[in-house]
Amino acid sequence: MPASRAEAERAAALRAEIERHNRAYYVLDQPTIPDAEYDTLFRELQTLESAHPELLTADSPTQRIGGAPLPEFGKLTHRVPMLSLNNAFSEEEVAAFDRRCRESLGAAEDSIDYAVEPKFDGLAVTLIYDRGLFVQGATRGDGTTGEDVTQNLRTVRNIPLHLTGVQIPARLEVRGEVLIPRRDFERLNAQQRELGGREFVNPRNAAAGSLRQLDPKITAARPLRFFAYGVAEITHPAASHSELMDQLSAWGLPVAGERDVVRGLTGLLGYYARIGAARERLPYDIDGVVYKVNRLADQEQLGFVARAPRFAIAHKFPAQEATTRVLAIEVQVGRTGALTPVARLAPVFVGGVTLTNATLHNQDEIARKDVRIGDTVIVRRAGDVIPEVVAVVPELRPQDAQPYDLLAAIGRVCPACGSRVERPEDEIILRCTGGLYCPAQRKRSLAHFASRLALDIEGLGEKLVGQLVDAGIVRTPADLYRLDPATLAGLERMGEKSAGNLLAAIEKSKQTTLSRFIYALGIRNVGEATAKDLARHFGRLEPLLAADEAQLMRVPEVGPVVAASIRNFCAEAHNLDVIEQLLAAGVHWPDAQPAAVVDSAPLGKLAGKSFVLTGTLPSLTREAAKEMIEALGGRVAGSVSKKTDFVVAGADAGSKLERARQLGVAVIDEAQLLEILEQ
Ligand code: IVH
Secondary structure, three states, X not given: OOOOHHHXXXXXXXXXXXXXXXXXXXXXXXXXXXXXXXXXHHHHHHHHHHXXXXXXXXXXXXXHHOOOOOOOOEEEEOOOOOOOOOEEOOHHHHHHHHHHHHHHHOOOOOOOEEEEEEEEOOEEEEEEEEXXXXXXXXXXXXXXXXXXXXXXXXXXXXXXXXXXXXXXXXXXXXXXXXXXXXXXXXXXXXXXXXXXXXXXXXXXXXXXXXXXXXXXXXXXXXXXXXXXXXEOOOXXXXXXXXXXXXXXXXXXXXXXXXXXXXXXXXXXXXXXXXXXXXXXXXXXXXXXEXXXXXXXXXXXXXXXXXXEEOOEEEEEOOOOEEEEEEEEEEEEEXXXXXXXXXXXXXXXXXXXXXXXXXXXXXXXXXXXXXXXXXXXXXXXXXXXXXXEEEEEOHHHXXXXXXXXXXXXXXXXXXXXXXXXXXOOOOOOOEEEOOHHHOHHHHHHHHHHHHOOOOOOOOOOOHHHHHHHHHOOOOOOHHHHOOOOHHHHHOOOOOOHHHHHHHHHHHHHHOEOOHHHHHHHOOOOOOOHHHHHHHHHHHOOHHHHHHOOHHHXXXXXXXXXXXXXXXXXXXXXXXHHHHHHHHXXXXXXXXXXXXXXXXXXXXXXXXXXXXXXXXXXXXXXXXXXXXXXHHHOOOEEEOOOOOOOOEEEEOEOOOHHHHHHHHXXXXXXXXXXXXXXXXX
16 A cells, blocks of 8 residues: 555654754764664654655665665776875975975965864765765775775765755765774774674774675674765865865764864964874874865865875874784793793884884783784884784785794793793783792893882893893892992993993982882882882881781772782792891981871872873873872872773873773873862
8 A cells, every 4th residue: 555645744754853863963962862762763664664665765764774785896986086195294294285385376384274184094985965865875996996885875874864954066976984983993892702703903994894894784783984074076166175064064964073274384283283182082093184275276276196186185193003024922021920922023113113022912812813923913002002913914924824822832931041830820821930030030120120110220221130130240139239340340331430320320229218119129019009008008118018918908909919919029038138138238218107197098189099191191291190190199000990080091092091991990181180180
């Protein structure tokens, strides 16, 4: 039975209402109705359409859930080629771009208006609207011909299936980027993990893989979003790119909220800095910013070179990921005996530094990622995090790539000292049981003792410590205080002057603080923040060394694991011996106070609040932020746990930010931190 007029009108009303809610939710980010009500409307429309197929329209929101799978994608030849952008990696290159534009246009310095936008790190698509109706869409392909992914693009929730508003052109071809917002990406990967599926390496790969699914139902289940950044041909009477973007937005197309118009080179570099600082807070990944001469008449005059416009350029952020080859896998022994597999890499330039090593974490990770010697891998470097191998590029695996098994490779003994290796219960890492007998552990312990946040012995780094241990001159931290010019003179590349400087630095380190001293001991699980807690609570060293587990657990933030570590440390006679020798050598701290005075809770409005800092903050150094927090009685810890109150995240924050999100710990930025501090 054909639909009645009332049914046809109801279907139209439902389409309009559902799309209005869609737009409110996915484009404007302002949900208007509860999910359940939305679902009821949606089902009513579906029922009407299946009873009366003639009511189904190409722009019905029901089309967003995806139709039948395709055998393959059709090809679409772009009427206007999809070009690429030239890149600038430095201020000089941006200055040269601005100069070229000015010279071609005969414009004075700092006189050109530029439209500036984030450079979305997704994949380029083109959307074709015929009298306002979305009719076809394609990937960029080789720039001339792309794949027709129309039915997949229909499932992208923020792509309008028809345009709204006035002056809609007969034909409009919109260019933009499809991507997956970071938060949705994390959710997607959590889902993949639960289902035992393969995790995606990054949002861009996930977006590309999702859009190129032959089954649109799979695409529909992926959190893809679209952002417009241009049109193929200008048919609208706009005078500038920014006006054009305003117009696209008015027709219902999503555009970047961060776009702006700035003047001259100064404006460009200011925008780059601004977006760079806000990058971590943006909902999606970007790999730079794009500058476009704003006046369309000027754009036309500047024209194109080869395959890129002369009027635009991408100013890229330093890359955080790169691909390179695994030359070998080596095992590093940490301060506490942890054995960490490390990939030795063909040197590769990432995020401003050359990497030659990246951590593989542990055997489980090697197996999960299936990393083999000879593989080409993606490596990542982010903020304060140790560079890591993210994934293998399987297509580039050579036939002779060798699988790696840590235990087999080391013959089940510590590569540094030959001691037995064990895998403690509940741990995924292997440990050398050699303790301070192991030269690798000894070197790391000594380097830790001398490090900046511990006794801060300037000039005593890993290299020199290595020399001293290998030469048999130093075994324990106490030996450092017995060094003299004659012994040092025997060392390679140790002049009289550097020997004098080192001895002076060692002398200077004798005066320290209790918390630094505790931290310097290198007790497992006692980081800098815990050392401060212990110093504040006990006031003096002796009661700390004598405390039993129950007494230790009275320290706020000290749980059974930390308490057990401290007890184990103190149970070793040689540890107490070294402490005694250090004190005898003159190591002391003037801030010693009777426990009673400092035992009371610390004052300050952040007392009891624990923070973790990660990434690069836009204006504060990490040290400054820490001092400000501690001045108000707050605590700054090195790792995120359920007890963490706030994670303060800056640019390029890495695994700590991820962990905070997993644990549901509040994540704030520098501005919010300053607000808390000022309140
Ligand atoms: S404009 C004529 N604006 O970057 C070329 N592109 O490296 C017009 N991209 O293929 C491109 N964000 O996929 C433009 N705000 C933005 C962009 C952007 C990301 C991508 C785009 C392009 C690639 C070139």
